[in-house]
Structures are given as structure tokens and as C-alpha cells.
Amino acid sequence: MELNDQTMRSWIKEAKVGEGTYAVVYRGRHAVTGRPVAIKKIKIGQFKDGLDMSAIREVKYLRELQHPNVIELVDVFSAKTNLNLVLEFLDSDLEVVIKDRSHVFLPADIKSWMAMTLRGLEFCHRNWILHRDLKPNNLLIASDGQLKIADFGLARDFADPNPGFKMTWQVITRWYRPPELLFGCRHYSTAVDMWSVGTIFAELMLRVPYMAGDSDLDQIKTIFRALGTPTEEEWPGHTKLPNYVNIGQFPKSPLNLLFTAASSEALDLLAKCFIYEPRRRITAKEGLHHPYFFALPHPTHPSKLPKVAPTTKAKPLQVDDYEDDMQTEIKTTYREKRDKV
Amino acid sequence: MHTPVKDPTGKTTEYRDENDTCPVCKSDRFLNKNLRLLVSPCYHRMCEGCIDRIFTLGPAPCPIPGCGTILRKMQFIHQTFEDLTVEKEVGVRRRIAKEFNKRRQDFQDLRSYNDYLEMVEDITFNLINNIKVRETEELIEKNRRENAALIELNIQRDERDVSSLQEEEARERRDREQRAAELRMMEEEEKFEKEREKQAIIDGLATSNTDADRLVAKTRAEAAKRSQARRRPDISNLLSSSTTTSYNNTRNTFAKDEPHVPFTDDWDDCHDRFSLRLPGDQSPYYDPTTIEVRKDVEGKYRAGGYMLEEVWERALRSAVMALDITPLPEDE
Amino acid sequence: MTVSLNGQASVVKKSLYEGSTQFRHWRFSSTSLAKLRASQNADAVAKIRNAFEDDSPGSSSTIQFLSADEEYLLVKLYISKISQLCAHFRFPEEVEATAVSYLKRFYLRNTVMDYHPKNVMLTAIFLAAKTSNHPIGIEQYVHSIPKTKPADVLDLEFLVAQSLRFEFTVWHAHRALWGIWLDVQTISGFNQATLEDEYGQALERVRASRMTDAELIFTPSQIALACLHSVSPDLAEQWANLKSPNTADAVMETISRIQEIIDTQSGPPDLAMVKDIDRRLKICTNPEKVVGSKAYMAKQAEIEAEAARKRTKKAEGLRANMERDPFADDAPGATLVPTEPQSAALNPTRDHRML
Structure with missing residues (x-):
């Protein structure tokens, strides 16, 4: 694969910035333009069924999506046992910004982040893709302040003409997961992502996760305690869902009791993200047209939003990290030798 | 008058000369080994002894003939430069830098930034050379009022x-x-x-x-x-943690907040090239493949939020999209 | 390029299809396809000839390598087998169509003389099932396929993905056809009685088109419309006029080209010819790719040696960097040992890699 090797050589790894069981992430740059990138090296061959589904999903969807609020997959190349995704370099995310209490958020800041999140999400939904893992940690922030949705490892397309086919309900990190998933439903839609957006909105205002349960059951309880137990009218059919349990009756309490600083438009949008019946929950497109965004103050210009530097140390590269580059060199040398007839 | 501004990094040292003589009492190093000359806000030097003598009991006029500026003991600082005029200039510049501290990013273009710098330089020049002092001070005051936050x-x-x-x-x-x-x-x-x-x-x-x-x-x-x-060489210490350099945490005050626009991309999803029928319509599509879903006997599709119209919409969009794209020409 | 609805070409927005990898990277003209296959074949023959020469000089002169057309015929045979296999596993049409596309695209970048389509086909289906959200376990998969071990499928998976440039999303004509069928119902005066029948026939034609190069030249909606047109021309034209009033003529012309391609190329390949090609393939297969052959072993050995050499060189380079540190002195016998990976996981919830 000569095109592949050529691609591999155009990207230079500079330092390791993260490591997990699934992938290693490097900071790097383009050999010629110097463009800063993140190179996510995914080990393949670890799983008995071949290429890992997460890797497939990330590549499949990012390859097709081009939007200012979705992380850009710049290039893909592969080495013997590794798949390398070259992504645009974003070293901050919404989670660290929220946690850093030394930054005060203006209402206009929250509005700006929400707008960017919804734009990116609406684009995914427009392309028939559910993200299914929205949380502050997956909303990355560029140096110019633009917010980008990242991590499509759990994404999946929907609206397939095969309604018989079930989807898994075990997606989205617990605190950001909607009740329909907690109750085990196998047929759902974009409303699941919008619930996550609601919880992120709330977290931006509170500076702590809004509904944080410590088990799936506890999560349901937490949600109902916060928003009231839904009735059959509010959410038809929910008691028939596979994992439904009767948690008890909790009363609805108005949101403005907790979100004291929020404007009435903000609370209205928030409430619409938490409508129990998924069909009636607000969509991303509707959200972008909500009065909240058109009311004053204007959303803060992204370049002026608070930013926090990452706290991870960059590590220098080891022999293993050069593995892929060496493989290319080896193949090239071999090919040159052989073709020298 | 100004208050003496200390060098914040604390790295400069005091100026000393062998031939230092106090102009007030005329003592020198020969007489007083620990002679130390300090500088007043009006840029006159005198020794610690004189300062003690004249100002311990409170404010008093400067003893240098022709000056008479009311001074206090606290206002005297040590001398950094040999030439007092340099000392004065440095002092003025330090003060002005604190009052006029805008950076390039606070301006829309290079031209306005340069104009600003020129204005600041004029002010500095005037203060150093005692030209139009009162007007200049007023300008400074005005700037302080207008730009306090920044x-x-x-x-x-x-x-x-x-x-x-x-x-x-x-x-x-x-x-x-x-x-x-x-x-x-x-x-x-x-x-x-x-x-x-x-x-x-x-x-x-x-x-x-x-x-x-x-x-x-x-x-x-x-x-x-x-x-x-x-x-196991801990090589991590060799490389300084370059990614934790301080971010410029202050906001770039220049960029204007724009009104919200719902969409910032130009991708056409062709939704306007057909009119979508909904399952609940009077005459929906005839679609044998999805009869079960529409019946939804157990209510599970509705409860989960599955929307059949989305399936139809997706098919419809792919039907109308890219219909008129010209194929690549055959001679390529 | 689509034009905004008020008819003026003022705002020219690109359709989402034009942003897809299918449009950007897998779109050709018939002539460019032919050229691509021809040059691909020529390169392959040259390389394999060299491999034969390295193995035993003079051996390549007697070998009759396959031509580009012959390669194509063989691939077509295996395309036709995909449908059968998918039916056996009850995979939905999406998987089947995607697997066909993968197989076609794979052989635009590889030759059958390196990789036999039988195995590539199995891998293509396996991969397509995954990328279409209908993953199947490898054990379950090979269990139903005679004389096949997991390695036969898995070994090629990465190569197939690589040859596809990791561009897994494919837009298919059958979905577009279904959309047309739905939309046509909104045209007043359509005949519902015959519609279902006509849909069935059009769908069969779409399936036939998968044997051809149509998807590499035209868009899914164009192919779908062409298939409907061959079954009910009036309905198709009526619909096309409604959807693309300004460009109806051009659309019709495109459709007739598609018809021609389907008519000429969708027939199954001549079985006798294919058998002959397969037989000759056994002789001209690249020895380097045949596990256990002399050439294969030699190549492996050389790669290993090169790898070892590069490793030590790199390690020395890294050590030299370390030694430039003024505080270090010459420590003889020091070799670098990689530091242990950090325990902090990048993404804590990675367990649920399911549908």
C-alpha cells in the first residue's frame, strides 16, 4: 500500500499525551505544513472477532462528517497491527473547563457552548447518525474556542428500513443517559442525544453533574427525584419497557428552584430537553431555533470563552512508538531492493 | 507626582559609585563607610542621614535649592542608574506601562495599535521632559476612568x-x-x-x-x-512538560459577540424536494414492510421514541438527492 | 450541485451526498475504470514476474498471466455468490449490497493474482456485516462455511479495510428505490394495484445492477430511477419531471446510459471461461503471497532482519539522546526499557461495544 506508506510518513509523532486499554494518543504534526494533530493509534488484532467495532464506528462516521463543530478526521493510515487516526489537535475539553472553578461562566458563555454543541449534534442527526456518548468530556475545545463533538466509538446510524432490528440500550455514560435507555428500550431515536444535551446544559449552569446516580437503578431514582415521576399520560407505554421498575412517586419541582440564576428562556429549553416522552422531546434543530438563543445577551464569541490548559504531561517517545514508522521503512527498503531489476 | 514603582522580578541591584557625595551634608564614603544615597520622587539624591534628619518628623520640603517639593521619608528609593535622568525616565515608563497596558490583540488592526502606541509615547515624552504636565496628567486620568476594567x-x-x-x-x-x-x-x-x-x-x-x-x-x-x-530511566523528567505552559487566560477583548445563527454550514439535505407523509396522516404511505411498527401493539416503539417517519424520510432523501449530478466525462 | 428552490442559481448548496466519501473518492467514468484496471493489472504482472524470477530465474517466461478483463470476470463470479451467502445468514439487503461494493472496490486497488476473490469475498461480507451494524461472531460465521477457518477471514480483514481507505459508508440504490416508491404515491393518479408488482421488478433490476460498474459511475438515485424506468417508463418520467424540472433531459440521458450498462453487464459470467481463468490463476498466483513457499519465507526473513536492524538503530538513537544530558556519564551496557503504560484509561466505559 504505497499511498498508505506515503501517508504514514507525512505525519510525525512528537509526544505521547494519553494512553488507555483501547488506544494510545500522540501529539504530532504534518511533516511539511507543521499542522498540529492528534494521532490516535488503535491496536487491532486484540479482539477475537477482528477489527474492533469502536474503531470501525469512529472511522466510518468521522470519514463522512465535515462540520466546524465535529472533530475533523484529517487522515487515516495503518501499520502492521495498528490503525492510526489523524485527528485535529484539540487539547482542552468542556469537562476540565467546567471543573476549573477559577473561571466564572457568563450566561453568554453557556449560550455559546450550547449553540455549538447543538449545531454539531444537529449535523450528525442530519446525517442519520446518533452519537450515543455525549458528555462534557467528549466535547473538545480548539484553541480558537470552537467546540467540537468527538469520540464516535459508540455512534450508529438510525432510520434503517429494518425496524425489526434492535439497538443496544447500554450506551451513553450513566449520568447523561435518558430514562428510556435506563428502562432498556431497544428502539429509539435522536431524543437520547438530546437528553444528554439537557444534562450538559444543566451541568454548565451548576458546575457539577446534575443527576449523578451510582448505579443504573439509582440513576432512575435520581432522575425522578429531580424531575418528578412520569405519569402514563406524560409518557405513554413506558411501564411496558423491558427493564421498567416502579421506583416510587416523586413530585415535580420547578426547575427555577435549583437553577436560580437561569433566565426563563434557558429554563424553558432545559425543560424541553427533559420531556419524558422521547417523541415530544425537543430536537436539535428545534433547539437551535429556540428563543433562548435569540434573546440577549448574544452568545459569547468563541475566541473569548474561558479555556483551560490540559494537565496531562506529554511523554517523550519510546522505541515502541516508532514501530509503525519502522515498518514502513522496512517495507519501502524491501520493495526498493526487490524492484531494482 | 508618582509613587516609586519597584521592579517586580526583584532582580536589579542598587547603583553605587566610589565618589558618591551627599549634596546636602557633603559627606562622602571617606567619612561614612556605609554612605547610602537614596532618590526622591523629584529625582534628587541625598544620604540616609539627611533623610532621617529632615523627614523623620513628617513631610517637609525638599532641601535641594530651587525644588521645595513636599516629601515624605517613605518615598525615597534606592538608585538603579548612574544617571538620574535615566532613573526618571525608567520610573515614568514603568508608571505609564501600568496605566496604558493594552496589547495587540485588543485592537482591530495593526494601524490602530500603532496609533495607540504613538499616543502613549507622546505622553511618556511629555512627562519625562516636564512638558504640558498638567494636560498630560489629565489625559492619563481620563484613560484610567474609561478603561478601568480593561x-x-x-x-x-x-x-x-x-x-x-x-x-x-x-x-x-x-x-x-x-x-x-x-x-x-x-x-x-x-x-x-x-x-x-x-x-x-x-x-x-x-x-x-x-x-x-x-x-x-x-x-x-x-x-x-x-x-x-x-x-528504568525516568525519561519523563528530561522533557519539560511543555503542554502545561500557562494559557492566556484573560479574554481576548476584541472579538464582537454576534447574534445567534442556527446553522453555520451549507449542506443541503434536500428535505424540501418532497413532502413527507406521517404515520398518523389521513392517507399515509402504503408500506407493507412497516405495518407491525405502525400497529405497535406493545407500545414499545412509541415508548422508546422510535419514529417511523424518520425511516421514510431517510429513504426519500436518498431518492431525490444527487439526481442531477452529471457523471464524469468519458474522455478522462 | 443543487440549486436553491426558487429556481435561481444564487445559492448553490452542495448536497450531503456530495460530501460523502463515495462521491469524492469512488466515482469514475467507464474509461477511467478501464484504464485503472489495466494499469493495475500491468503493475501486478510486473511485480509477480519479478517474484518468480527471484524464486527461480527463467520461470516466468512460461507463465500466462491474467489480463485485466479476465480478472474482472473472476471477481464478477464471486460477486454473484454474495447474495447466496447473505441469504443463508439472513443478513439484510444493506449488508449484501455493502459487501458487493467492498469487493468491487477492493479489486480496484488489488489484483486477484495476489489475493483470491474467494477469501476476499468472505472477508468482505464479514466486514460489511460489522459496518452495517449487524456484526456476527467469527466462530458463528465460519461454522456455516465449509473448509474455512477464522484465520482465513480475519487475516484479510485489515487489508480489505485498508484497500477501502477505511471508507466504510456506502449509499445504495435499493434504499433510493424504496424512497422513490414512497414518493410516487404522492403523485395523484398513480395506480396502486400495479405499484407493488412494479416495485418488485424494479428491485430485481437494482439487484442485477450490482453485478455491473453502475455504482462506480452513477449516483444511487439515478440507478434507482433507471430501474423503475425500465419497468414503468411513464411513471418514472413523470416523477423525474417533478423532482428535477430544469434538468429532466439530462437526467433521462443519464438513465439511458445506465440501462445500457445494466443490459450488457449484469449477466453472469461464462462459467467455462471462469473455470479456465481459475485454473490458470493457480499457476500465476504471486508466490510471495503463498504462505510456506520459498519466496514467502525469504521475504519474511528479510523483513525480520530489517526489523531487527532498525530496532537496534532506533534504540541506540534514543540512548544517544539521553546521554547528551550533562548529568549522565557513560553507563556501559545500558539499554532502554520501555516505561510502563499509565493506568489512566482514556475512556472508562469501553465495555459496551455492541450494536
């Missing part, structure tokens, strides 16, 4: 820059020390190992019958393995 913000930013610089230096120093300590430790261990190795060889030769060379080689190999296992 000035304050920028002061914080400058202070943060300085302190982060100090932090980094401290960190580097610590890293270096730690590395040195580790290396010293490794050397110790190596020496110890060598000794042990030698001893092992000697013992081995004394007790066993195996070939001397082979024994030596074997012991060496074992020792090497041990030292390799021990050697």
Missing part, C-alpha cells in the same frame, strides 16, 4: 505571566536536582554491583570446576540483566 484585567494577566515564569524556573531547577540525585544513586548501585560481580567470579572460580571463561561470561550476563532491570 486595565485591571491586563494587570492581572501580566502578574500571572510573571508568576508562571517563576514557577517554571523553579520546576526546572527541581527537575535538574532530582535527576542529579537519581543518577548519583544509580552510580552507587553500579559500583556495588561491580563489586558483587567480581566477588561472585572469584567465589565461583574457587568452588567450581567449570571453564573460567564461561563462568566469567555467565556472571557478567547475570549482572547485566540485573542492571538492566534496575535501569
Whole structure:
């Protein structure tokens, strides 16, 4: 694969910035333009069924999506046992910004982040893709302040003409997961992502996760305690869902009791993200047209939003990290030798 | 008049000269070994003795003939420069820098930034050379009133820059020390190992019958393995943590907040090229493949939020999209 | 390029299809396809000839390598087998169509003389099932396929993905056809009685088109419309006029080109010819790719040697960097040992890699 090797050589790894069981992430740059990138090296061959589904999903969807609020997959190349995704370099995310209490958020800041999140999400939904893992940690922030949705490892397309086919309900990190998933439903839609957006909105205002349960059951309880137990009218059919349990009756309490600083438009949008019946929950497109965004103050210009530097140390590269580059060199040398007839 | 501004990094030293003489009492180093001349806000020098004598009881006029500025003891600072005019200029510049501290990013274009700088320079020049002092002071006052918030913000930013610089230096120093300590430790261990190795060889030769060379080689190999296992050079300390450099945390005050626009992309999803029927319509689509879903006997599709119209919409969009794209020409 | 609805070409927005990898990277003209296959074949022959020469000089002169057309025929045979296999596993049409696309695209970048389509086909289906959200376990998969071990499928998976440039999303004509069928119902005066029948026939034609190069030249909606047109021309034209009033003529012309391609290329390949090609393939297969052959072993050995050499060189380079540190002194026998990976996981919830 000569095109592949050529691609591999155009990207230079500079330092390791993260490591997990699934992938290693490097900071790097383009050999010629110097463009800063993140190179996510995914080990393949670890799983008995071949290429890992997460890797497939990330590549499949990012390859097709081009939007200012979705992380850009710049290039893909592969080495013997590794798949390398070259992504645009974003070293901050919404989670660290929220946690850093030394930054005060203006209402206009929250509005700006929400707008960017919804734009990116609406684009995914427009392309028939559910993200299914929205949380502050997956909303990355560029140096110019633009917010980008990242991590499509759990994404999946929907609206397939095969309604018989079930989807898994075990997606989205617990605190950001909607009740329909907690109750085990196998047929759902974009409303699941919008619930996550609601919880992120709330977290931006509170500076702590809004509904944080410590088990799936506890999560349901937490949600109902916060928003009231839904009735059959509010959410038809929910008691028939596979994992439904009767948690008890909790009363609805108005949101403005907790979100004291929020404007009435903000609370209205928030409430619409938490409508129990998924069909009636607000969509991303509707959200972008909500009065909240058109009311004053204007959303803060992204370049002026608070930013926090990452706290991870960059590590220098080891022999293993050069593995892929060496493989290319080896193949090239071999090919040159052989073709020298 | 100004209050003396100290150098924040604390790195400059005091100026001293052999021929220093106090202009007030005329004492010099010969008479007074610890003679120390300090500078007043009106840029006149005198020795500590005179300062004590004249100003201990409170404010008093400057003793230099022709000056008479009311001074206090506290206002005297040590001299940094040989030439007092330089001292004055530096003092003025320090003060003005605090009052006018906008940066390039606070301006829309280079031209306005340069105009600003020129204005600041004019003010500085006037103050140094005592030209139109009162007018200039008024300008400064006006600027302070108008830009109070921004000035304050920028002061914080400058202070943060300085302190982060100090932090980094401290960190580097610590890293270096730690590395040195580790290396010293490794050397110790190596020496110890060598000794042990030698001893092992000697013992081995004394007790066993195996070939001397082979024994030596074997012991060496074992020792090497041990030292390799021990050697885990913590290279992470060699590379300074370059990603934790201080971010410019203050906001770029220039960019304007724009009104919200729902969409910022231009991708056409062709939804307007057909009119979508909904399952609940009077005459929906005839679609045998999805009858079960529409019946939804158990209510599970509705409860989960599955929307059949989305399935139809997706198919419809792909039907109308890209219908009129011209295929690539055949002569390519 | 689509034009905004008020008819003026003022705002020219690109359709989402034009942003897809299918449009950007897998779109050709018939001539460029032919050229690509021809040059691909020529390169392959040259390389394999060399491999034969390295193995035993003079051996390549007697070998009759396959031509580009012959390669194509063989691939077509295996395309036709995909449908059968998918039916056996009850994979939905999406998987089947995607697997066909993968197989076609794979052989635009590889030759059958390196990789036999039988195995590539199995891998293509396996991969397509995954990328279409219908993953199947490898054990379950090979269990139903005679004389096949997991390695036969898995070994090629990465190569197939690589040859596809990791561009897994494919837009298919059958979905577009279904959309047309739905939309046509909104045209007043359509005949519902015959519609279902006509849909069935059009769908069969779409399936036939998968044997051809149509998807590499035209868009899914164009192919779908062409298939409907061959079954009910009036309905198709009526619909096309409604959807693309300004460009109806051009659309019709495109459709007739598609018809021609389907008519000429969708027939199954001549079985006798294919058998002959397969037989000759056994002789001209690249020895380097045949596990266990002399050439294969030699190549492996050389790669290993090169790898070892590069490793030590790199390690020395890294050590030299370390030694430039003023505080370090010459430590003989020091070799670098990689530091242990950090325990902090990048993404804590990675367990649920399911549908």
C-alpha cells in the first residue's frame, strides 16, 4: 500500500499525551505544513472477532462528517497491527473547563457552548447518525474556542428500513443517559442525544453533574427525584419497557428552584430537553431555533470563552512508538531492493 | 507626582559609585563607610542621614535649592542608574506601562495599535521632559476612568505571566536536582554491583570446576540483566512538560459577540424536494414492510421514541438527492 | 450541485451526498475504470514476474498471466455468490449490497493474482456485516462455511479495510428505490394495484445492477430511477419531471446510459471461461503471497532482519539522546526499557461495544 506508506510518513509523532486499554494518543504534526494533530493509534488484532467495532464506528462516521463543530478526521493510515487516526489537535475539553472553578461562566458563555454543541449534534442527526456518548468530556475545545463533538466509538446510524432490528440500550455514560435507555428500550431515536444535551446544559449552569446516580437503578431514582415521576399520560407505554421498575412517586419541582440564576428562556429549553416522552422531546434543530438563543445577551464569541490548559504531561517517545514508522521503512527498503531489476 | 514603582522580578541591584557625595551634608564614603544615597520622587539624591534628619518628623520640603517639593521619608528609593535622568525616565515608563497596558490583540488592526502606541509615547515624552504636565496628567486620568476594567484585567494577566515564569524556573531547577540525585544513586548501585560481580567470579572460580571463561561470561550476563532491570530511566523528567505552559487566560477583548445563527454550514439535505407523509396522516404511505411498527401493539416503539417517519424520510432523501449530478466525462 | 428552490442559481448548496466519501473518492467514468484496471493489472504482472524470477530465474517466461478483463470476470463470479451467502445468514439487503461494493472496490486497488476473490469475498461480507451494524461472531460465521477457518477471514480483514481507505459508508440504490416508491404515491393518479408488482421488478433490476460498474459511475438515485424506468417508463418520467424540472433531459440521458450498462453487464459470467481463468490463476498466483513457499519465507526473513536492524538503530538513537544530558556519564551496557503504560484509561466505559 504505497499511498498508505506515503501517508504514514507525512505525519510525525512528537509526544505521547494519553494512553488507555483501547488506544494510545500522540501529539504530532504534518511533516511539511507543521499542522498540529492528534494521532490516535488503535491496536487491532486484540479482539477475537477482528477489527474492533469502536474503531470501525469512529472511522466510518468521522470519514463522512465535515462540520466546524465535529472533530475533523484529517487522515487515516495503518501499520502492521495498528490503525492510526489523524485527528485535529484539540487539547482542552468542556469537562476540565467546567471543573476549573477559577473561571466564572457568563450566561453568554453557556449560550455559546450550547449553540455549538447543538449545531454539531444537529449535523450528525442530519446525517442519520446518533452519537450515543455525549458528555462534557467528549466535547473538545480548539484553541480558537470552537467546540467540537468527538469520540464516535459508540455512534450508529438510525432510520434503517429494518425496524425489526434492535439497538443496544447500554450506551451513553450513566449520568447523561435518558430514562428510556435506563428502562432498556431497544428502539429509539435522536431524543437520547438530546437528553444528554439537557444534562450538559444543566451541568454548565451548576458546575457539577446534575443527576449523578451510582448505579443504573439509582440513576432512575435520581432522575425522578429531580424531575418528578412520569405519569402514563406524560409518557405513554413506558411501564411496558423491558427493564421498567416502579421506583416510587416523586413530585415535580420547578426547575427555577435549583437553577436560580437561569433566565426563563434557558429554563424553558432545559425543560424541553427533559420531556419524558422521547417523541415530544425537543430536537436539535428545534433547539437551535429556540428563543433562548435569540434573546440577549448574544452568545459569547468563541475566541473569548474561558479555556483551560490540559494537565496531562506529554511523554517523550519510546522505541515502541516508532514501530509503525519502522515498518514502513522496512517495507519501502524491501520493495526498493526487490524492484531494482 | 508618582509613587516609586519597584521592579517586580526583584532582580536589579542598587547603583553605587566610589565618589558618591551627599549634596546636602557633603559627606562622602571617606567619612561614612556605609554612605547610602537614596532618590526622591523629584529625582534628587541625598544620604540616609539627611533623610532621617529632615523627614523623620513628617513631610517637609525638599532641601535641594530651587525644588521645595513636599516629601515624605517613605518615598525615597534606592538608585538603579548612574544617571538620574535615566532613573526618571525608567520610573515614568514603568508608571505609564501600568496605566496604558493594552496589547495587540485588543485592537482591530495593526494601524490602530500603532496609533495607540504613538499616543502613549507622546505622553511618556511629555512627562519625562516636564512638558504640558498638567494636560498630560489629565489625559492619563481620563484613560484610567474609561478603561478601568480593561486595565485591571491586563494587570492581572501580566502578574500571572510573571508568576508562571517563576514557577517554571523553579520546576526546572527541581527537575535538574532530582535527576542529579537519581543518577548519583544509580552510580552507587553500579559500583556495588561491580563489586558483587567480581566477588561472585572469584567465589565461583574457587568452588567450581567449570571453564573460567564461561563462568566469567555467565556472571557478567547475570549482572547485566540485573542492571538492566534496575535501569528504568525516568525519561519523563528530561522533557519539560511543555503542554502545561500557562494559557492566556484573560479574554481576548476584541472579538464582537454576534447574534445567534442556527446553522453555520451549507449542506443541503434536500428535505424540501418532497413532502413527507406521517404515520398518523389521513392517507399515509402504503408500506407493507412497516405495518407491525405502525400497529405497535406493545407500545414499545412509541415508548422508546422510535419514529417511523424518520425511516421514510431517510429513504426519500436518498431518492431525490444527487439526481442531477452529471457523471464524469468519458474522455478522462 | 443543487440549486436553491426558487429556481435561481444564487445559492448553490452542495448536497450531503456530495460530501460523502463515495462521491469524492469512488466515482469514475467507464474509461477511467478501464484504464485503472489495466494499469493495475500491468503493475501486478510486473511485480509477480519479478517474484518468480527471484524464486527461480527463467520461470516466468512460461507463465500466462491474467489480463485485466479476465480478472474482472473472476471477481464478477464471486460477486454473484454474495447474495447466496447473505441469504443463508439472513443478513439484510444493506449488508449484501455493502459487501458487493467492498469487493468491487477492493479489486480496484488489488489484483486477484495476489489475493483470491474467494477469501476476499468472505472477508468482505464479514466486514460489511460489522459496518452495517449487524456484526456476527467469527466462530458463528465460519461454522456455516465449509473448509474455512477464522484465520482465513480475519487475516484479510485489515487489508480489505485498508484497500477501502477505511471508507466504510456506502449509499445504495435499493434504499433510493424504496424512497422513490414512497414518493410516487404522492403523485395523484398513480395506480396502486400495479405499484407493488412494479416495485418488485424494479428491485430485481437494482439487484442485477450490482453485478455491473453502475455504482462506480452513477449516483444511487439515478440507478434507482433507471430501474423503475425500465419497468414503468411513464411513471418514472413523470416523477423525474417533478423532482428535477430544469434538468429532466439530462437526467433521462443519464438513465439511458445506465440501462445500457445494466443490459450488457449484469449477466453472469461464462462459467467455462471462469473455470479456465481459475485454473490458470493457480499457476500465476504471486508466490510471495503463498504462505510456506520459498519466496514467502525469504521475504519474511528479510523483513525480520530489517526489523531487527532498525530496532537496534532506533534504540541506540534514543540512548544517544539521553546521554547528551550533562548529568549522565557513560553507563556501559545500558539499554532502554520501555516505561510502563499509565493506568489512566482514556475512556472508562469501553465495555459496551455492541450494536
